[in-house]
Amino acid sequence: MLVRLLGPLDVFAEGVSRPVTGARRRALLAVLALRAGHVVSVERLAEIVWGGAVTANTLQRHISHLRGVLPDPSAVVAHPPGYVLTADTDAAEAERLIEQANRTGDPFATAAMLRAALQLWRDRALVDVDGSTWLEAESDRLEELRGTASRALLQARIDLGEHAEVLPDLQALAVERPFDEVLQHQLMLALYRSGRQSEALAAYRQVRANLTDQLGIDPGQPLRELESQILRQDRALNWSDSPSQRIVPAQLPPAVPGFVGRASTLDRLDHLLLGEQAVVILSGTPGVGKTALAVHWAHRAADRFPDGQVYADLRGFDPSSPPADSTEVLHGLLESFGAQVPADPAMRESRWRSLLAGRRVLLVLDNAHDAAQVRPLLPGTPGCAVLVTGRLSLTALVATHNARSVPVELLPPDEARQLLIARLGADRVAAEPAAVDAIIDRCARLPLALAVVAARAVTRPARPLSGLAAELGDDTRMLDVLHAGDPTTDVRAVFSWSYRALSDPAARLYRLLGCHPGPDITRMAAASLAGLPAESTGASLTELCDAYLLREEPSGRYAQHDLMRAHAAELAAAAPEPAAVHRLLDHYLRTAAAAAQALITHRDPGGLPPPAPAVRPEPIADHDSALAWFTAERHVLLAVQTLAHTEGFDTHAWQLGWATSTFLNWRGHWTDRTRVWRTALASALRLGDSRAEAICNRGIAWCFMRLGRLTDAETHLRRARELFHHRADSIGEADTVIDLGRLFTDAHDLPAAADYVSQALRLYEMCGHTAGQAFAWGNTGWIQTLQGDHTNAITSSRRAIGLYQRAGNREGVASSWHSIGHAHHCLGEYREAVRSYRRARELFNALGDLFSEASALSELGEALIAAGDPDAAAEARRSAALLLEGLRT
Structure with missing residues (x-):
């Protein structure tokens, strides 16, 4: 049970506050509590609480009520000639702590005790007790004790070097107590030790003016002597001259042998940490060399920090230990400077900041877990530099402490090679350049991985590097190869x-x-x-x-x-999670199908498998967004189709081949296109889906035609025609017959080509298939111009354009304008040829069909030469060459 006097009067027991009602009862309890353990006579109680005599019944009634409030009624007992209260009080505890603080010579202990005492005050003592002059005097006494303790705590903190931290409190008190010379002395000393000499002297002038003008006296000897010491910058005033401050720790780990590269990052650290920036964070992927970089830079810059270089491993990501507790880290940091270590965590932080004030110290805080772990370790004043390494970005420090984040990237290829040279020697690296390139690539240019591989090579000097490269080439064993027997170097x-x-x-x-x-x-x-x-x-x-x-x-x-x-x-x-793979394949197939139809609206594979739940395809708004998506996802789509085939998702595999084919053709990626159609055909065969098999045979035949493998192309086309015919799919069969016409056109067998196109046209007309009829007339026009029948070629191609436009096939329109341009060119109608080629080029460009655009530009150049415009012809040829160069990359 505790009777609390330092604020509103109450009884506090078991975490619960029990208020005391009634002014007389509060005053009665206050008197008994202020004299707890001592008998207070009835006459004295009557005088203080009632201002004179009081009947015995009245006093006993109030005593009885108090016993009802107290957890232990026996705490108040009658003891002639009065009553005695047996209870603890906060006022007695505060006086005990303050007296003990005054006896100790340790500023840490003094500060701790005074803080504990002052925390007992919740408000002015006896703030809700109305009573006699005696109670008011007791309240004033306790408040004076509070003020004395506050000033003593300020002095203890100044003795601890916390001069900068106490300034706001000192300045506020100095305004309240302008004639308190002890307080003014503290303010001047704290200002001076904080590097504010002119303000310290100004404070002296102000207190002297106050004393002279209002009291007619001069400042006392201590203040006058302090002014003199400040004027001559007496070193005795410097807190940093205490013996414990002369220790200069040099705790950096050994410099990293064979450190290479990182020149630009080292320059950036020089700029930041040797300038105004106090905190820099080195962050990056595990194994990228953050610690090595931090230690290397710290050794380079050590002479710029004459007051010490401190290193602490914060164990943010340690397999055997939890992250280091900041309080324990502070213990070690303070000990490294020979300073006493307070028990209270808050005091440790304050002591650390005070110790660093006015110093040039470098702190390397390695392997940080989070911002909360780092924040208590940071200096409170300028002058020090802090280099933090961590696997997290620690953005909170950027926000709260204006820290700068410097990402540590994977090594550039040339620096990765230099690392291997530093570990293995230039001759061994030069002897196997291909193996070295493979090692660098398979190690992802990660310094830790390269160092582990180098260590394995050093311990096996007779083994060629190509053997290590081969081991790394096995995806299933790659991480096993990068195990060096130590968890800290096991990738x-x-x-x-x-x-x-x-x-x-x-x-x-x-x-x-x-x-x-x-x-x-x-x-x-x-x-x-x-x-x-x-x-x-x-x-x-x-x-x-x-x-x-x-x-x-x-x-x-x-x-x-x-x-x-x-x-x-x-x-x-x-x-x-097999369902995750299913969702992934659905995502890419659904998006690719939507993008393919945005490129050529008449294309539809049909039979897309229903998407798995929670699949979220990319939004494909239009033709341009479809091209952009295919461009960004090209390599991913190739890998996804392979995954689909490997995992047995055969419908996804063949339809991904269909969906990507147009884009790969337009951008000249014919090797990739051949690969996807081969995979698609293998999946279609495994499915036993004759329609899918037929479509895939057509697709791979087109690839072979592009590559000039006409015999292989014909084999696949005849198989496709057979499959479509057996399915009674006249449109599919007609499409394949058109392809045969194109094949024989490429083979320069124009009569056979014309015959196939005529067969296809009849099938399309029989089915009423407008888009197919457009194909047939477009191919007819091209064959006619190759046969020298240029006038009819123009007529057929224009007829194709009308049908293509009805079908919404912009690719066909562009191809037909290309054919018309060729026919006009052959007729000697060069200006018409130029107009037609330009129209074809514009349409191919809008489609994103770069190969066809390059072809149109090339022939436009020929037409412009014939038309007598060599400058425009040269520009067209340059544009064609640039497109073709881009396709090769």
Whole structure:
């Protein structure tokens, strides 16, 4: 039980405050509590509480009420000639702490005791007790004690070096107590030690004026002597001259042998940390060399920090220990300077900031877990530099402490090679350049991985580097090769430390990314993979980026290096989610089909499998967005189709071949196009779907025609025709017959070509298929011009244009204008040829069919030469050459 006098009067027991009602009863309890353990006579109680005599019954009634309020009624007992209260009080505890603080010579202990005492005050003592002059005097006494303790605490903090921190309190008190010379002395000293000499002297002039003008006296000897010391900058005033401050720690770990590269990052650290910036964060993916870089820079800059270089491992991502507690880290930091270590955590922080004030100290805080761990370790005043390394971006420090984040990227190829040269020697690296390139590539230019491979090579000097490169080439063993027997240098383990720190949703997404076969992914694709809304998936992606387990590209896509992808794939294999792969394939097939139809509206594969739940295809708004999506996703789509075939999703595999074919053709990616149609055909055969097999045979035949393999193309076309015929699919058969016409056109067998096109036209007319009739007339026009029948070629091609326009086939319109241009050119009608070629070029350009655009430009150049415009011809040829060069890349 505690009777609380330092504020509103109450009885506090078991965490509960019990108020005392009635002014007389509060005054009665206050008197007994102020004299707790001592008998207070009835006469004295009557005088203080009632201002004179009081009947015995009245006093006993009030005593009885107090006993009802107290948890222990026996705490108030009658003891002639009065009553005695047996209870603890906050006032007695405060007086005990203050007396003890005055006796100790340790400023840390003094400050701790005074803080504890002052925390007992909740308001003015006896603030709600009305009574006699005696009670008012007791209230004043306790408040004077409070003020004395406050000033003593300020002095203790000044003695501890917390001069900058106490200034606001001192300045406020100095205004309230302008004649208090002890307080004014404290203010002047704190200002001086904070580097504010002119303000310290101004404070002296102000107190002297106050004393002279209002009291007619001069400042006392202590104030006058302090002014003199400040004027001559007496070193005795400097807190930093105490013996404990002369220790200069040099705790940096040994410099990293064979450190190479990072010149631009080192220059940036010079600019920031040797300038005005106090805190810099080195962040990056696990194993990228943040610690090595920090230690290397710290050794380079050590002489710029003459008051010490301090290193602390914060164990933010340590497999064997939890993250270091900031309080314990502060203990070690303070001890490194020979300073006493307060027990109270808040006092440790204050002591640390005070110790660093006015010093040039470099702090390397390695392997930080989060901003909350780092924040208590930061200096409070300018002059020091802090270099933090961490796997998280620590954006909170950027916001609260204006820290600068310096990302540590994977090594450029030339610096990766220099690292291997530093470890293996220039001769060994030069002897196997191809193997070295492969090692650098498979190690993803990650310094830790390169160092592990180099260590293996050093311990096996007779083994060729090509052997190591071959081991790294096996995706299933790559991380095993990068195991050096020590968790700190085991690439798999180092990645796992970051993985284990993730939230459950982010960890699941990281695993699922191991199912994704491509080099990068969009947010919508990741949402489909996870089967979650884009918003929550975006939060997990951000967490992975903050942990440097994923990087966001300027395009907004997300990517991982090969080693990280291998680690994620291992985790995915250990916790498989087959539905996630299904959703992923649905995402790409649905988006690719929509994009393909945006490129050529008349194309429709039919029979798309129904999407799995929670699939979120990319929005394809128009032709341009379709081209942009295919361009960004080209490599991903190739890998996704392979995944579909490997995992037995054969419908997805062949339809992905169909969906990507037009784009790959337009951009001249014929090797890729051949590959996707081969995969598509293999899946169609496994399905036993004759329609799919026929479509895929047509597709691969087109690839062979582009590559000049006409015999192979004919074999596939005849198989496709046979399949369509057996299915009674006249349109499919007619499409294939048209393709045969094109094949024989390429083979320069124009009569056979014309015959096939005529057969196709009859089939299209029989079916009333406008788009097919347009194809047939367009091909007829081209064959006619090759036969020298240019006038009829123009007529046929114009007829094709009308039909193409009705069918909405812009590609066909463009091809027909190309044919018309060729016919006019052959007729010597060069200006008409130029107009037609330009129209074809414009349409191909709008479509994004770069190969056909280049072809039109090339022939436009020939027509312009014939038309007598060599300058325009040269420009057309240059444009064609640029397009073709782009297609080759």
